[in-house]
Amino acid sequence: MSGKTLYDKLWDAHLVKQRDDGSALIYIDRQLLHEVTSPQAFEGLRLANRKPWRVDANLATTDHNVPTTGRERGVDGIEDPVSKIQVLTLGSNCEEFGIVEYGMTDKRQGIVHVIGPEQGATLPGMTIVCGDSHTSTHGAFGALAHGIGTSEVEHVLATQCLVQKKSKNMKVEVNGTLNPGVTAKDVILAIIGKIGTAGGTGYAIEFAGSAIRSLSMEGRMTVCNMTIEAGARAGMVAVDDTTIEYVRGRPLAPKGDQWEQAVQAWKTLQSDADAVFDKVVTLDAASIQPQVSWGTSPEMVTNVGGRVPDPAKEADPIKREGIERALKYMGLKPNTPITEIRLDRVFIGSCTNARIEDLREAAAVVKGKTVASSLKQAMVVPGSGLVKAQAEAEGLDKIFLAAGLEWREPGCSMCLAMNADKLGDGEHCASTSNRNFEGRQGFGGRTHLVNPAMAAAAAIHGHFVDIAAADTAAV
Amino acid sequence: MRAFTQHQGLVAPLDRSNVDTDMIIPKQFLKSIKRTGFGPNLFDELRYLDEGQPGRDNSQRPLNPDFVLNQPRYQGASVLLARSNFGCGSSREHAPWALEDFGFRVIIAPSFADIFYNNSFKNGLLPLVLDEKIVDQLFQRVEANPGYQLTVDLEQQVVLTPEGDSFPFEVDNFRRHCLLNGLDDIGVTLEDADNISAFEAKRRQDAPWLFEPLS
Numbered sequence: 001m002s003g004k005t006l007y008d009k010l011w012d013a014h015l016v017k018q019r020d021d022g023s024a025l026i027y028i029d030r031q032l033l034h035e036v037t038s039p040q041a042f043e044g045l046r047l048a049n050r051k052p053w054r055v056d057a058n059l060a061t062t063d064h065n066v067p068t069t070g071r072e073r074g075v076d077g078i079e080d081p082v083s084k085i086q087v088l089t090l091g092s093n094c095e096e097f098g099i100v101e102y103g104m105t106d107k108r109q110g111i112v113h114v115i116g117p118e119q120g121a122t123l124p125g126m127t128i129v130c131g132d133s134h135t136s137t138h139g140a141f142g143a144l145a146h147g148i149g150t151s152e153v154e155h156v157l158a159t160q161c162l163v164q165k166k167s168k169n170m171k172v173e174v175n176g177t178l179n180p181g182v183t184a185k186d187v188i189l190a191i192i193g194k195i196g197t198a199g200g201t202g203y204a205i206e207f208a209g210s211a212i213r214s215l216s217m218e219g220r221m222t223v224c225n226m227t228i229e230a231g232a233r234a235g236m237v238a239v240d241d242t243t244i245e246y247v248r249g250r251p252l253a254p255k256g257d258q259w260e261q262a263v264q265a266w267k268t269l270q271s272d273a274d275a276v277f278d279k280v281v282t283l284d285a286a287s288i289q290p291q292v293s294w295g296t297s298p299e300m301v302t303n304v305g306g307r308v309p310d311p312a313k314e315a316d317p318i319k320r321e322g323i324e325r326a327l328k329y330m331g332l333k334p335n336t337p338i339t340e341i342r343l344d345r346v347f348i349g350s351c352t353n354a355r356i357e358d359l360r361e362a363a364a365v366v367k368g369k370t371v372a373s374s375l376k377q378a379m380v381v382p383g384s385g386l387v388k389a390q391a392e393a394e395g396l397d398k399i400f401l402a403a404g405l406e407w408r409e410p411g412c413s414m415c416l417a418m419n420a421d422k423l424g425d426g427e428h429c430a431s432t433s434n435r436n437f438e439g440r441q442g443f444g445g446r447t448h449l450v451n452p453a454m455a456a457a458a459a460i461h462g463h464f465v466d467i468a469a470a471d472t473a474a475v
Numbered sequence: 476m477r478a479f480t481q482h483q484g485l486v487a488p489l490d491r492s493n494v495d496t497d498m499i500i501p502k503q504f505l506k507s508i509k510r511t512g513f514g515p516n517l518f519d520e521l522r523y524l525d526e527g528q529p530g531r532d533n534s535q536r537p538l539n540p541d542f543v544l545n546q547p548r549y550q551g552a553s554v555l556l557a558r559s560n561f562g563c564g565s566s567r568e569h570a571p572w573a574l575e576d577f578g579f580r581v582i583i584a585p586s587f588a589d590i591f592y593n594n595s596f597k598n599g600l601l602p603l604v605l606d607e608k609i610v611d612q613l614f615q616r617v618e619a620n621p622g623y624q625l626t627v628d629l630e631q632q633v634v635l636t637p638e639g640d641s642f643p644f645e646v647d648n649f650r651r652h653c654l655l656n657g658l659d660d661i662g663v664t665l666e667d668a669d670n671i672s673a674f675e676a677k678r679r680q681d682a683p684w685l686f687e688p689l690s
């Protein structure tokens with residue numbers, strides 16, 4: 001018999017019951033909650049007169065709706081009354097059911113996928129769910145983590161289980177050494193560009209290979225974060241020393257004897273050498289260039305040195321129409337060099353790229369330089385209160401401010417523009433977030449997905465630049 | 476949950492692939508703490524020419540005449556014919572809530588995004604996968620024949636066309652069972668409460684660090 005994949009191991013370790021009809025009950029170790037996808041779940045519990053199965057498995061924070069200014073005013077700082085009700089509702093639900101919440105004025109507050117790992121609420125070997133598709137982020141820890149809908153949030157609250165059907169196994173192997181200036185973000189964008197936004201549908205993806213192993217935990221989180229953009233609900237990376245060192249000493253990480261015991265268990269969280277995957281995709285790290293998305297789907301990406309595609313050259317009529325529609329929305333002409341796309345705003349933030357390492361990379365690029373006068377705005381939104389504090393301790397805030405970027409309070413912000421931070425109609429934005437869908441960052445807004453250093457360089461130049469070349473370019 | 480056994484209804488064709496959940500229901504409407512009322516803002520950015528806001532009177536807004544659901548012949552449609560990777564993007568259940576609230580009971584596409592697919596079943600909305608060639612054919616027929624209706628029989632797992640075709644489709648037994656009977660699947664899971672407790676007790680022993688109180 002062949003060995004098990006990491007996914008098989010995680011699945012087997014959480015299998016409560018295999019049912020005859022092919023579905024299974026899977027035990028959930030951790031549920032993360034936020035204000036947008038939880039109110040109807042709590043309401044459902046109340047209507048059915050149910051209690052949470054295990055209160056301590058849940059951790060809540062408010063991130064999607066919160067303003068990125070005026071944090072000292074707490075909930076009163078939310079201008080939009082509808083947003084305010086939602087944030088208050090999370091607070092009252094958590095209080096009613098006894099769930100720990102990092103509220104708006106808690107220094108641990110932040111984007112749900114940033115705070116879980118930061119606190120050690122995300123641990124290797126766990127099953128982790130959240131009413132948010134980017135829950136795949138937590139798979140970076142050798143955990144089985146994926147997004148769920150609100151009915152399932154309620155299901156997990158009430159039963160600590162999910163009804164699941166096992167996915168197929170896919171391995172995405174990236175071997176070799178990444179070129180200077182090429183980051184985890186470029187790796188995952190290149191993977192999505194290769195397999196497409198539906199390429200991973202029905203699979204759990206394990207990211208492997210020497211280039212993945214060489215990534216920091218921040219980088220692995222960036223890769224796993226965007227697994228959902230490749231169509232797979234869950235992405236994961238095997239546990240190694242990098243994982244264990246990151247977890248060590250986190251506030252909610254195991255301590256003392258339990259730590260030793262946990263590390264022993266975590267060390268088994270790799271695919272067996274003879275494990276069989278249903279599908280294997282390989283990429284050569286050296287072939288990956290910094291990526292920029294030009295369209296309205298994350299698979300619509302190309303190298304920074306490339307050009308906007310020409311639909312006339314696409315043979316498949318459905319694809320051709322997709323490109324035409326995307327170019328119309330994006331206001332781009334076929335064959336335009338990527339570096340000639342004029343930008344209006346720059347957004348550095350989101351659960352993809354708002355951890356400390358991302359901010360360091362961006363700060364290194366803008367240090368001693370000035371944001372292009374053609375830009376309306378360039379903003380940096382740290383992923384959590386603790387990331388913000390760390391960045392300030394390192395003086396990164398001063399670097400950003402001196403260069404003319406705005407330094408904001410933590411939250412999702414312009415990643416999805418549910419708060420006041422948004423693009424205007426027709427504006428182009430270099431964004432370190434994960435989705436370039438129509439209207440995602442504001443009605444009529446045009447998003448270009450890039451890595452943090454690329455976004456920072458774009459802020460300085462007012463257009464995209466190949467960052468390897470940017471060092472030598474005159475500003 | 477509303478049970479689903481058989482449904483016959485007018486078909487509306489949405490001829491684009493990768494329809495994402497931001498398109499189905501834009502984020503500003505996710506601020507609601509209710510499960511209902513999303514129908515008027517389904518496909519908001521495609522359907523109207525201006526930017527929608529929660530609480531606005533949608534009857535006063537300029538409609539996009541080119542958008543399929545605004546065309547008179549598709550008024551009252553309850554079956555949405557779509558292209559591949561329908562429902563990609565976020566996990567927001569507001570997407571199936573909006574489709575259901577608008578009046579759709581069935582969505583037919585060559586493929587769906589996983590989370591959306593799953594969420595639909597929880598809301599009495601049947602996402603149904605047919606082969607790309609059949610979907611192509613249905614697009615042609617819908618466009619050529621005003622008033623084109625399809626019948627979907629979940630018990631028999633077939634789509635019946637007015638031309639007399641019967642296209643079989645696959646669906647998981649568990650999901651089919653819940654949908655046919657309008658079951659509350661939390662109730663079904665809680666029938667296994669003893670199994671869950673036993674599993675949990677063992678897990679607590681094997682991995683006690685997972686059971687430390689949060690603070």
Ligand code: SF4
Binds near residue numbers: 064351
């Ligand atoms: S930062 Fe963006 S992608 Fe991440 S959880 Fe927030 S809204 Fe979702």
